[in-house]
Amino acid sequence: MKNVRLICFLALCLWACLEVKAQDSLFLAPVHTPDPLYEEAEADSLYKLDAAALKKIPDLKTTLQKLNSQYSKPKTLTASLQRFLKGDKLEMSEEALYWINKMYDRSNEFDAFTTFQDTMIVNPLFMPITFEGDFLPEDLSFYHPDSLMPGYKQKPLYPQDTTFATFVRNRKRELAAHEYVEQRHPEYFRYSAYTLPRDTVHTRIIRKHITEDNLLPVINNADFSDESAPAKFIPERRYWTSSFENTIQFSQNYISPNWNGGGNSNFNINDRQFFKYDYNKDKIQVTNELELKINANTLPDKADSVHSYKVNDNLLRFRTLFGYKAFDKWFYTLDISFSTQIIKNYEVNSNKLLAAFLAPMTFNSGIGMKYQLSKDLPKVRHRNVKFDVNLAPLSFNYMYSRYKDANMDLARHGFKQKKNLESLGENENQYENVLRQIGSKIEANLTFNINRNVTWTSRFYYFTDYHRITGEWENTLNLQISRFFSTRIYLHLRYDDGVDKMDEFDRYIQINELLSFGFNYKW
Numbered sequence: 341m342k343n344v345r346l347i348c349f350l351a352l353c354l355w356a357c358l359e360v361k362a363q364d365s366l367f368l369a370p371v372h373t374p375d376p377l378y379e380e381a382e383a384d385s386l387y388k389l390d391a392a393a394l395k396k397i398p399d400l401k402t403t404l405q406k407l408n409s410q411y412s413k414p415k416t417l418t419a420s421l422q423r424f425l426k427g428d429k430l431e432m433s434e435e436a437l438y439w440i441n442k443m444y445d446r447s448n449e450f451d452a453f454t455t456f457q458d459t460m461i462v463n464p465l466f467m468p469i470t471f472e473g474d475f476l477p478e479d480l481s482f483y484h485p486d487s488l489m490p491g492y493k494q495k496p497l498y499p500q501d502t503t504f505a506t507f508v509r510n511r512k513r514e515l516a517a518h519e520y521v522e523q524r525h526p527e528y529f530r531y532s533a534y535t536l537p538r539d540t541v542h543t544r545i546i547r548k549h550i551t552e553d554n555l556l557p558v559i560n561n562a563d564f565s566d567e568s569a570p571a572k573f574i575p576e577r578r579y580w581t582s583s584f585e586n587t588i589q590f591s592q593n594y595i596s597p598n599w600n601g602g603g604n605s606n607f608n609i610n611d612r613q614f615f616k617y618d619y620n621k622d623k624i625q626v627t628n629e630l631e632l633k634i635n636a637n638t639l640p641d642k643a644d645s646v647h648s649y650k651v652n653d654n655l656l657r658f659r660t661l662f663g664y665k666a667f668d669k670w671f672y673t674l675d676i677s678f679s680t681q682i683i684k685n686y687e688v689n690s691n692k693l694l695a696a697f698l699a700p701m702t703f704n705s706g707i708g709m710k711y712q713l714s715k716d717l718p719k720v721r722h723r724n725v726k727f728d729v730n731l732a733p734l735s736f737n738y739m740y741s742r743y744k745d746a747n748m749d750l751a752r753h754g755f756k757q758k759k760n761l762e763s764l765g766e767n768e769n770q771y772e773n774v775l776r777q778i779g780s781k782i783e784a785n786l787t788f789n790i791n792r793n794v795t796w797t798s799r800f801y802y803f804t805d806y807h808r809i810t811g812e813w814e815n816t817l818n819l820q821i822s823r824f825f826s827t828r829i830y831l832h833l834r835y836d837d838g839v840d841k842m843d844e845f846d847r848y849i850q851i852n853e854l855l856s857f858g859f860n861y862k863w
Contacts, residue, residue, distance in 0.1 A: 673710045794817070
Protein backbone atom coordinates (compact mmCIF):
# COMPACT_ATOMS: atom_id res chain seq x y z
CA MET A 341 0.00 0.00 0.00
CA LYS A 342 2.85 2.34 0.84
CA ASN A 343 4.45 1.67 -2.58
CA VAL A 344 1.24 2.53 -4.41
CA ARG A 345 1.03 5.86 -2.55
CA LEU A 346 4.67 6.63 -3.41
CA ILE A 347 4.13 5.83 -7.12
CA CYS A 348 1.05 8.11 -7.23
CA PHE A 349 2.92 10.97 -5.59
CA LEU A 350 5.85 10.72 -8.08
CA ALA A 351 3.47 10.62 -11.02
CA LEU A 352 1.68 13.71 -9.79
CA CYS A 353 4.94 15.63 -9.40
CA LEU A 354 6.04 14.60 -12.96
CA TRP A 355 2.71 15.78 -14.39
CA ALA A 356 3.00 19.17 -12.63
CA CYS A 357 6.49 19.75 -14.05
CA LEU A 358 5.37 18.93 -17.60
CA GLU A 359 2.38 21.27 -17.28
CA VAL A 360 4.55 24.19 -16.16
CA LYS A 361 7.00 23.57 -18.97
CA ALA A 362 4.17 23.47 -21.53
CA GLN A 363 2.82 26.81 -20.38
CA ASP A 364 6.27 28.38 -20.59
CA SER A 365 6.60 27.15 -24.11
CA LEU A 366 3.35 28.83 -25.08
CA PHE A 367 4.38 32.29 -23.93
CA LEU A 368 8.12 32.40 -24.47
CA ALA A 369 10.00 32.16 -27.72
CA PRO A 370 13.72 31.87 -28.30
CA VAL A 371 15.37 35.15 -27.47
CA HIS A 372 17.25 36.89 -30.25
CA THR A 373 20.16 38.78 -28.80
CA PRO A 374 20.95 41.88 -30.89
CA ASP A 375 24.42 42.66 -32.06
CA PRO A 376 25.97 45.17 -29.75
CA LEU A 377 27.64 46.92 -32.71
CA TYR A 378 24.29 47.97 -34.18
CA GLU A 379 22.17 50.37 -32.12
CA GLU A 380 19.27 49.98 -34.62
CA ALA A 381 18.49 46.58 -33.19
CA GLU A 382 15.18 45.92 -31.53
CA ALA A 383 16.08 47.20 -28.07
CA ASP A 384 12.48 47.66 -26.94
CA SER A 385 11.70 43.94 -26.70
CA LEU A 386 13.40 41.22 -24.78
CA TYR A 387 11.31 38.36 -26.06
CA LYS A 388 9.61 37.58 -29.33
CA LEU A 389 6.03 36.24 -29.05
CA ASP A 390 4.15 34.39 -31.71
CA ALA A 391 0.60 35.28 -32.86
CA ALA A 392 -1.11 32.52 -30.91
CA ALA A 393 0.49 33.64 -27.65
CA LEU A 394 -0.45 37.26 -28.22
CA LYS A 395 -4.13 36.35 -28.59
CA LYS A 396 -4.12 34.53 -25.26
CA ILE A 397 -2.74 37.54 -23.32
CA PRO A 398 -5.74 39.64 -21.96
CA ASP A 399 -5.39 43.39 -22.35
CA LEU A 400 -5.54 45.83 -19.42
CA LYS A 401 -8.94 47.24 -20.35
CA THR A 402 -10.60 43.84 -20.35
CA THR A 403 -9.03 43.00 -17.00
CA LEU A 404 -10.24 46.26 -15.42
CA GLN A 405 -13.77 45.81 -16.78
CA LYS A 406 -13.89 42.31 -15.33
CA LEU A 407 -12.77 43.60 -11.94
CA ASN A 408 -15.19 46.54 -11.97
CA SER A 409 -18.19 44.44 -12.91
CA GLN A 410 -18.63 43.37 -9.26
CA TYR A 411 -17.97 46.84 -7.76
CA SER A 412 -20.81 48.81 -6.11
CA LYS A 413 -20.71 52.28 -4.57
CA PRO A 414 -20.48 52.08 -0.74
CA LYS A 415 -23.40 53.45 1.26
CA THR A 416 -23.01 56.38 3.66
CA LEU A 417 -22.71 55.29 7.28
CA THR A 418 -25.67 56.99 8.95
CA ALA A 419 -26.82 56.82 12.56
CA SER A 420 -29.65 54.44 11.62
CA LEU A 421 -27.26 52.12 9.70
CA GLN A 422 -24.74 52.20 12.50
CA ARG A 423 -27.46 51.35 15.03
CA PHE A 424 -28.59 48.49 12.73
CA LEU A 425 -25.06 47.08 12.49
CA LYS A 426 -24.18 47.41 16.17
CA GLY A 427 -27.61 46.59 17.54
CA ASP A 428 -29.68 48.63 20.01
CA LYS A 429 -28.87 48.49 23.70
CA LEU A 430 -31.57 49.05 26.27
CA GLU A 431 -30.15 51.27 29.04
CA MET A 432 -31.79 52.25 32.29
CA SER A 433 -33.14 55.77 32.60
CA GLU A 434 -31.65 58.36 34.93
CA GLU A 435 -34.73 58.13 37.17
CA ALA A 436 -34.29 54.36 37.59
CA LEU A 437 -30.57 54.73 38.35
CA TYR A 438 -31.42 57.46 40.87
CA TRP A 439 -33.88 55.27 42.80
CA ILE A 440 -31.53 52.27 42.71
CA ASN A 441 -28.65 54.32 44.10
CA LYS A 442 -30.96 55.81 46.70
CA MET A 443 -32.09 52.34 47.77
CA TYR A 444 -28.48 51.25 48.29
CA ASP A 445 -27.50 54.51 50.00
CA ARG A 446 -26.81 53.80 53.67
CA SER A 447 -27.81 57.29 54.73
CA ASN A 448 -31.43 56.53 53.78
CA GLU A 449 -31.68 54.01 56.59
CA PHE A 450 -32.34 56.94 58.93
CA ASP A 451 -35.80 58.41 59.15
CA ALA A 452 -36.39 61.87 57.68
CA PHE A 453 -37.33 63.10 61.17
CA THR A 454 -34.10 61.87 62.75
CA THR A 455 -31.96 64.71 64.11
CA PHE A 456 -28.61 64.93 65.79
CA GLN A 457 -30.41 64.89 69.12
CA ASP A 458 -31.41 61.29 68.39
CA THR A 459 -27.81 60.28 67.71
CA MET A 460 -25.53 59.09 70.50
CA ILE A 461 -21.85 59.80 69.88
CA VAL A 462 -19.80 57.25 71.84
CA ASN A 463 -16.23 57.90 72.90
CA PRO A 464 -13.85 55.45 71.17
CA LEU A 465 -12.29 54.63 74.57
CA PHE A 466 -15.51 52.88 75.58
CA MET A 467 -15.70 50.82 72.40
CA PRO A 468 -13.86 47.52 71.72
CA ILE A 469 -10.20 48.33 71.17
CA THR A 470 -9.10 48.02 67.54
CA PHE A 471 -5.51 47.66 66.46
CA GLU A 472 -4.76 50.35 63.89
CA GLY A 473 -1.22 49.27 63.00
CA ASP A 474 0.39 52.66 63.69
CA PHE A 475 3.55 52.12 65.73
CA LEU A 476 4.89 55.67 65.55
CA PRO A 477 2.85 58.84 66.14
CA GLU A 478 2.28 61.16 63.20
CA ASP A 479 3.78 64.18 64.96
CA LEU A 480 6.93 62.40 66.18
CA SER A 481 9.65 65.00 66.74
CA PHE A 482 12.63 64.86 69.13
CA TYR A 483 13.29 68.59 69.07
CA HIS A 484 11.88 71.75 67.54
CA PRO A 485 13.90 73.16 64.61
CA ASP A 486 13.88 76.64 66.15
CA SER A 487 14.93 75.52 69.63
CA LEU A 488 18.63 76.30 68.92
CA MET A 489 17.86 79.86 67.82
CA PRO A 490 18.36 82.68 70.35
CA GLY A 491 15.16 84.06 71.86
CA TYR A 492 13.20 80.84 71.35
CA LYS A 493 10.24 80.37 73.65
CA GLN A 494 8.49 77.06 73.95
CA LYS A 495 4.84 77.16 72.93
CA PRO A 496 2.17 75.71 75.21
CA LEU A 497 1.38 72.05 74.80
CA TYR A 498 -2.18 72.72 73.64
CA PRO A 499 -3.25 75.85 71.75
CA GLN A 500 -5.70 77.83 73.84
CA ASP A 501 -6.92 80.32 71.25
CA THR A 502 -8.27 77.93 68.62
CA THR A 503 -11.85 76.94 67.99
CA PHE A 504 -11.19 73.21 68.34
CA ALA A 505 -8.83 73.41 71.33
CA THR A 506 -11.05 71.19 73.48
CA PHE A 507 -11.44 68.63 70.69
CA VAL A 508 -7.68 68.50 70.05
CA ARG A 509 -6.94 68.08 73.75
CA ASN A 510 -9.45 65.24 74.14
CA ARG A 511 -8.19 63.57 70.98
CA LYS A 512 -4.60 63.54 72.28
CA ARG A 513 -5.79 61.98 75.51
CA GLU A 514 -7.58 59.24 73.60
CA LEU A 515 -4.47 58.51 71.54
CA ALA A 516 -2.31 58.42 74.68
CA ALA A 517 -4.68 55.94 76.33
CA HIS A 518 -4.72 53.81 73.17
CA GLU A 519 -0.89 53.74 73.03
CA TYR A 520 -0.72 52.77 76.69
CA VAL A 521 -2.92 49.71 76.11
CA GLU A 522 -1.08 48.91 72.88
CA GLN A 523 2.31 48.82 74.61
CA ARG A 524 1.43 47.20 77.95
CA HIS A 525 -1.69 45.09 77.34
CA PRO A 526 -1.81 43.85 73.74
CA GLU A 527 -4.03 40.95 74.85
CA TYR A 528 -6.94 43.41 75.19
CA PHE A 529 -7.15 43.92 71.42
CA ARG A 530 -10.09 42.01 69.96
CA TYR A 531 -10.19 43.42 66.44
CA SER A 532 -7.77 44.70 63.82
CA ALA A 533 -8.44 47.45 61.29
CA TYR A 534 -7.29 45.12 58.50
CA THR A 535 -9.75 42.34 59.37
CA LEU A 536 -12.86 44.47 59.82
CA PRO A 537 -15.53 43.85 57.14
CA ARG A 538 -15.87 46.49 54.47
CA ASP A 539 -19.41 46.64 53.20
CA THR A 540 -19.35 48.53 49.92
CA VAL A 541 -21.90 48.62 47.13
CA HIS A 542 -20.70 49.19 43.57
CA THR A 543 -23.28 50.27 41.06
CA ARG A 544 -23.17 49.26 37.42
CA ILE A 545 -25.21 50.11 34.38
CA ILE A 546 -27.49 47.31 33.25
CA ARG A 547 -27.87 46.97 29.45
CA LYS A 548 -30.09 44.58 27.58
CA HIS A 549 -29.37 43.69 23.96
CA ILE A 550 -32.48 43.86 21.81
CA THR A 551 -33.09 40.88 19.49
CA GLU A 552 -33.76 41.25 15.78
CA ASP A 553 -37.47 40.72 16.30
CA ASN A 554 -37.69 43.94 18.33
CA LEU A 555 -35.71 46.26 16.08
CA LEU A 556 -36.87 49.83 16.10
CA PRO A 557 -38.30 50.96 12.76
CA VAL A 558 -36.27 53.65 10.97
CA ILE A 559 -38.40 56.15 9.05
CA ASN A 560 -36.81 58.64 6.69
CA ASN A 561 -38.18 62.19 6.50
CA ALA A 562 -40.42 61.77 9.53
CA ASP A 563 -42.99 64.50 10.09
CA PHE A 564 -43.50 65.55 13.70
CA SER A 565 -45.69 68.56 13.02
CA ASP A 566 -48.80 66.71 14.11
CA GLU A 567 -47.28 65.60 17.40
CA SER A 568 -48.34 67.71 20.36
CA ALA A 569 -45.82 68.67 23.05
CA PRO A 570 -46.36 67.41 26.62
CA ALA A 571 -48.30 69.69 28.89
CA LYS A 572 -46.09 72.13 30.74
CA PHE A 573 -46.20 71.70 34.51
CA ILE A 574 -46.80 74.97 36.28
CA PRO A 575 -46.90 74.73 40.10
CA GLU A 576 -49.77 76.41 41.83
CA ARG A 577 -48.79 79.82 43.08
CA ARG A 578 -49.81 80.97 46.53
CA TYR A 579 -51.24 84.46 46.46
CA TRP A 580 -52.44 84.40 50.07
CA THR A 581 -49.82 84.26 52.83
CA SER A 582 -50.36 84.30 56.58
CA SER A 583 -48.33 84.78 59.76
CA PHE A 584 -49.18 84.59 63.45
CA GLU A 585 -47.46 85.60 66.68
CA ASN A 586 -48.60 84.63 70.17
CA THR A 587 -47.10 86.11 73.33
CA ILE A 588 -48.24 85.19 76.84
CA GLN A 589 -46.02 86.38 79.69
CA PHE A 590 -46.58 86.24 83.43
CA SER A 591 -45.01 87.53 86.60
CA GLN A 592 -46.14 86.46 90.09
CA ASN A 593 -45.02 87.61 93.51
CA TYR A 594 -46.29 86.37 96.89
CA ILE A 595 -45.47 88.21 100.12
CA SER A 596 -46.73 86.97 103.46
CA PRO A 597 -48.42 89.49 105.79
CA ASN A 598 -45.60 89.18 108.34
CA TRP A 599 -42.80 89.90 105.83
CA ASN A 600 -40.28 92.13 107.60
CA GLY A 601 -39.86 94.43 104.60
CA GLY A 602 -43.57 94.82 103.94
CA GLY A 603 -45.11 94.73 100.48
CA ASN A 604 -48.08 93.28 98.66
CA SER A 605 -48.56 90.13 96.62
CA ASN A 606 -49.37 90.66 92.95
CA PHE A 607 -49.89 88.81 89.69
CA ASN A 608 -49.24 90.35 86.24
CA ILE A 609 -50.24 89.05 82.82
CA ASN A 610 -49.31 90.32 79.39
CA ASP A 611 -51.00 88.78 76.33
CA ARG A 612 -50.62 89.75 72.67
CA GLN A 613 -52.07 87.99 69.63
CA PHE A 614 -51.12 89.26 66.18
CA PHE A 615 -52.47 87.71 62.97
CA LYS A 616 -51.56 88.85 59.45
CA TYR A 617 -53.17 87.68 56.21
CA ASP A 618 -51.85 89.19 52.96
CA TYR A 619 -52.71 88.92 49.28
CA ASN A 620 -50.24 89.72 46.50
CA LYS A 621 -50.87 89.13 42.78
CA ASP A 622 -49.48 91.11 39.86
CA LYS A 623 -50.05 94.77 40.79
CA ILE A 624 -52.69 94.19 43.48
CA GLN A 625 -51.68 93.97 47.14
CA VAL A 626 -53.94 93.57 50.18
CA THR A 627 -52.72 93.61 53.79
CA ASN A 628 -54.96 92.48 56.67
CA GLU A 629 -53.86 92.80 60.31
CA LEU A 630 -55.66 91.76 63.49
CA GLU A 631 -54.13 92.57 66.89
CA LEU A 632 -55.41 91.71 70.35
CA LYS A 633 -53.49 93.03 73.36
CA ILE A 634 -54.20 92.83 77.12
CA ASN A 635 -51.99 93.89 80.03
CA ALA A 636 -53.42 93.62 83.57
CA ASN A 637 -52.30 93.11 87.15
CA THR A 638 -53.89 92.39 90.51
CA LEU A 639 -54.24 95.11 93.13
CA PRO A 640 -53.93 94.74 96.90
CA ASP A 641 -56.79 95.76 99.13
CA LYS A 642 -54.80 98.68 100.50
CA ALA A 643 -54.21 100.15 97.03
CA ASP A 644 -57.78 99.71 95.72
CA SER A 645 -60.62 98.73 98.01
CA VAL A 646 -63.18 98.61 95.17
CA HIS A 647 -61.46 96.58 92.43
CA SER A 648 -59.24 93.53 92.62
CA TYR A 649 -57.42 94.08 89.34
CA LYS A 650 -56.21 96.92 87.15
CA VAL A 651 -56.10 96.97 83.34
CA ASN A 652 -53.03 98.83 82.14
CA ASP A 653 -53.48 98.35 78.41
CA ASN A 654 -56.07 96.58 76.27
CA LEU A 655 -56.65 96.96 72.57
CA LEU A 656 -58.49 95.33 69.66
CA ARG A 657 -57.27 96.65 66.31
CA PHE A 658 -58.14 95.65 62.77
CA ARG A 659 -56.55 97.17 59.69
CA THR A 660 -56.98 96.58 55.94
CA LEU A 661 -54.77 98.21 53.32
CA PHE A 662 -55.66 97.93 49.62
CA GLY A 663 -52.80 98.75 47.26
CA TYR A 664 -52.33 99.03 43.49
CA LYS A 665 -48.77 99.26 42.21
CA ALA A 666 -47.94 102.59 40.62
CA PHE A 667 -44.21 102.27 39.85
CA ASP A 668 -41.15 100.66 41.38
CA LYS A 669 -41.87 100.36 45.15
CA TRP A 670 -44.83 102.80 45.29
CA PHE A 671 -48.52 101.81 45.56
CA TYR A 672 -51.80 103.72 45.42
CA THR A 673 -53.57 102.81 48.68
CA LEU A 674 -56.88 102.85 50.49
CA ASP A 675 -56.37 102.41 54.23
CA ILE A 676 -59.16 101.32 56.61
CA SER A 677 -58.61 100.72 60.34
CA PHE A 678 -60.78 100.07 63.38
CA SER A 679 -59.73 99.98 67.05
CA THR A 680 -61.42 99.80 70.42
CA GLN A 681 -60.94 98.74 74.03
CA ILE A 682 -61.92 95.25 75.19
CA ILE A 683 -62.22 95.11 78.99
CA LYS A 684 -63.78 97.65 81.28
CA ASN A 685 -61.30 99.74 83.21
CA TYR A 686 -62.09 101.91 86.23
CA GLU A 687 -60.38 104.56 88.26
CA VAL A 688 -58.67 103.52 91.48
CA ASN A 689 -61.10 103.39 94.44
CA SER A 690 -63.95 104.49 92.15
CA ASN A 691 -66.58 103.11 89.80
CA LYS A 692 -65.99 105.79 87.19
CA LEU A 693 -65.51 104.11 83.83
CA LEU A 694 -62.32 104.95 81.95
CA ALA A 695 -62.65 102.62 78.94
CA ALA A 696 -64.79 99.71 77.76
CA PHE A 697 -65.76 97.83 74.64
CA LEU A 698 -66.79 100.38 71.97
CA ALA A 699 -66.21 103.12 74.50
CA PRO A 700 -64.56 104.58 72.65
CA MET A 701 -64.14 103.06 69.18
CA THR A 702 -62.10 104.67 66.42
CA PHE A 703 -62.63 104.29 62.68
CA ASN A 704 -60.17 105.76 60.21
CA SER A 705 -60.02 105.72 56.42
CA GLY A 706 -57.63 107.46 54.06
CA ILE A 707 -56.47 107.63 50.44
CA GLY A 708 -52.82 108.03 49.57
CA MET A 709 -49.64 106.24 48.51
CA LYS A 710 -47.40 103.67 50.17
CA TYR A 711 -43.68 103.02 49.87
CA GLN A 712 -42.48 99.47 50.57
CA LEU A 713 -38.90 98.23 51.06
CA SER A 714 -37.52 94.76 51.85
CA LYS A 715 -33.76 94.21 51.92
CA ASP A 716 -31.33 91.58 53.17
CA LEU A 717 -28.10 92.78 54.75
CA PRO A 718 -25.25 90.48 53.61
CA LYS A 719 -22.74 91.01 56.41
CA VAL A 720 -24.70 89.13 59.09
CA ARG A 721 -26.74 85.99 58.48
CA HIS A 722 -30.52 86.35 59.00
CA ARG A 723 -30.18 90.14 59.15
CA ASN A 724 -32.81 91.92 57.08
CA VAL A 725 -35.08 94.92 57.25
CA LYS A 726 -38.69 95.43 56.14
CA PHE A 727 -40.11 98.95 56.02
CA ASP A 728 -43.32 100.48 54.68
CA VAL A 729 -44.83 103.95 55.09
CA ASN A 730 -48.33 105.01 54.03
CA LEU A 731 -48.95 108.71 53.29
CA ALA A 732 -52.64 109.68 53.25
CA PRO A 733 -53.09 113.41 52.60
CA LEU A 734 -56.87 112.93 52.74
CA SER A 735 -58.03 110.99 55.81
CA PHE A 736 -61.29 110.75 57.77
CA ASN A 737 -61.32 109.90 61.50
CA TYR A 738 -64.46 108.95 63.42
CA MET A 739 -64.71 108.34 67.20
CA TYR A 740 -67.75 107.07 69.06
CA SER A 741 -68.57 105.93 72.62
CA ARG A 742 -71.60 103.83 73.43
CA TYR A 743 -71.39 105.04 77.07
CA LYS A 744 -72.41 108.70 77.20
CA ASP A 745 -73.60 109.18 80.76
CA ALA A 746 -71.75 111.07 83.45
CA ASN A 747 -70.08 107.91 84.75
CA MET A 748 -67.93 107.72 81.59
CA ASP A 749 -64.71 109.78 81.40
CA LEU A 750 -64.86 111.03 77.81
CA ALA A 751 -62.46 113.92 78.33
CA ARG A 752 -59.36 111.68 78.54
CA HIS A 753 -60.10 110.38 75.02
CA GLY A 754 -60.24 113.82 73.37
CA PHE A 755 -63.99 114.27 72.88
CA LYS A 756 -65.14 117.87 72.60
CA GLN A 757 -67.00 119.57 75.40
CA LYS A 758 -70.65 120.44 74.91
CA LYS A 759 -71.65 124.08 74.50
CA ASN A 760 -74.76 124.37 76.67
CA LEU A 761 -73.55 123.02 80.01
CA GLU A 762 -76.31 124.77 81.98
CA SER A 763 -79.05 122.79 80.28
CA LEU A 764 -77.48 119.39 80.99
CA GLY A 765 -79.12 116.97 83.39
CA GLU A 766 -77.51 115.44 86.44
CA ASN A 767 -76.69 112.13 84.77
CA GLU A 768 -75.63 113.61 81.42
CA ASN A 769 -71.99 113.85 80.39
CA GLN A 770 -70.40 117.22 79.71
CA TYR A 771 -68.60 115.87 76.63
CA GLU A 772 -69.99 114.65 73.35
CA ASN A 773 -69.74 110.96 72.52
CA VAL A 774 -69.12 111.49 68.78
CA LEU A 775 -66.09 113.08 67.12
CA ARG A 776 -65.49 113.58 63.40
CA GLN A 777 -62.21 114.76 61.94
CA ILE A 778 -60.87 115.31 58.41
CA GLY A 779 -57.15 115.68 57.98
CA SER A 780 -53.94 113.88 57.01
CA LYS A 781 -52.38 110.70 58.27
CA ILE A 782 -48.96 109.00 58.22
CA GLU A 783 -48.45 105.39 59.33
CA ALA A 784 -45.15 103.51 59.12
CA ASN A 785 -44.05 100.00 60.15
CA LEU A 786 -40.50 98.73 60.60
CA THR A 787 -39.25 95.18 61.26
CA PHE A 788 -35.50 94.89 61.74
CA ASN A 789 -34.15 91.36 62.31
CA ILE A 790 -30.77 92.13 63.89
CA ASN A 791 -29.91 88.43 63.91
CA ARG A 792 -31.77 85.15 64.18
CA ASN A 793 -32.82 85.73 67.82
CA VAL A 794 -33.10 89.52 68.17
CA THR A 795 -35.86 91.51 66.44
CA TRP A 796 -36.83 95.16 66.71
CA THR A 797 -40.40 96.07 65.67
CA SER A 798 -41.56 99.66 65.44
CA ARG A 799 -44.86 101.34 64.50
CA PHE A 800 -45.41 105.07 63.98
CA TYR A 801 -48.82 106.76 63.65
CA TYR A 802 -49.57 110.44 63.07
CA PHE A 803 -52.92 112.13 62.44
CA THR A 804 -53.87 115.79 62.40
CA ASP A 805 -56.99 117.73 61.51
CA TYR A 806 -54.83 120.88 61.54
CA HIS A 807 -56.21 121.80 64.99
CA ARG A 808 -55.27 118.72 66.99
CA ILE A 809 -52.32 116.30 66.73
CA THR A 810 -52.49 112.63 67.69
CA GLY A 811 -49.36 110.52 67.43
CA GLU A 812 -48.19 107.07 68.56
CA TRP A 813 -44.79 105.40 68.49
CA GLU A 814 -44.58 101.72 69.54
CA ASN A 815 -41.25 99.92 69.93
CA THR A 816 -40.76 96.25 70.81
CA LEU A 817 -37.38 94.56 71.26
CA ASN A 818 -37.83 90.78 71.26
CA LEU A 819 -34.91 88.69 72.60
CA GLN A 820 -35.69 85.11 71.57
CA ILE A 821 -34.14 82.73 74.12
CA SER A 822 -35.50 79.54 72.56
CA ARG A 823 -38.23 78.56 70.16
CA PHE A 824 -40.99 79.14 72.72
CA PHE A 825 -39.55 81.62 75.25
CA SER A 826 -38.38 85.18 74.92
CA THR A 827 -37.79 88.44 76.78
CA ARG A 828 -39.59 91.53 75.50
CA ILE A 829 -38.91 95.21 76.10
CA TYR A 830 -41.94 97.29 75.11
CA LEU A 831 -42.14 101.09 74.96
CA HIS A 832 -45.27 102.93 73.77
CA LEU A 833 -45.19 106.73 73.47
CA ARG A 834 -48.38 108.64 72.68
CA TYR A 835 -48.90 112.34 72.05
CA ASP A 836 -52.33 114.02 72.15
CA ASP A 837 -52.70 117.77 72.60
CA GLY A 838 -56.50 117.52 72.58
CA VAL A 839 -56.52 116.17 76.16
CA ASP A 840 -56.09 118.38 79.21
CA LYS A 841 -52.88 118.02 81.18
CA MET A 842 -52.94 116.38 84.59
CA ASP A 843 -51.57 117.86 87.80
CA GLU A 844 -49.46 114.77 88.49
CA PHE A 845 -47.94 114.73 84.99
CA ASP A 846 -47.93 118.09 83.26
CA ARG A 847 -47.19 116.75 79.76
CA TYR A 848 -49.04 116.01 76.54
CA ILE A 849 -46.92 112.92 75.99
CA GLN A 850 -48.09 109.57 77.44
CA ILE A 851 -45.73 106.70 78.29
CA ASN A 852 -46.35 102.95 78.65
CA GLU A 853 -43.27 100.77 79.29
CA LEU A 854 -43.10 97.03 79.98
CA LEU A 855 -40.33 94.49 80.54
CA SER A 856 -41.56 90.89 80.48
CA PHE A 857 -40.44 87.31 80.07
CA GLY A 858 -42.52 84.33 79.02
CA PHE A 859 -43.98 82.27 76.21
CA ASN A 860 -43.54 83.45 72.63
CA TYR A 861 -44.44 81.52 69.47
CA LYS A 862 -44.69 82.58 65.84
CA TRP A 863 -45.15 81.05 62.42
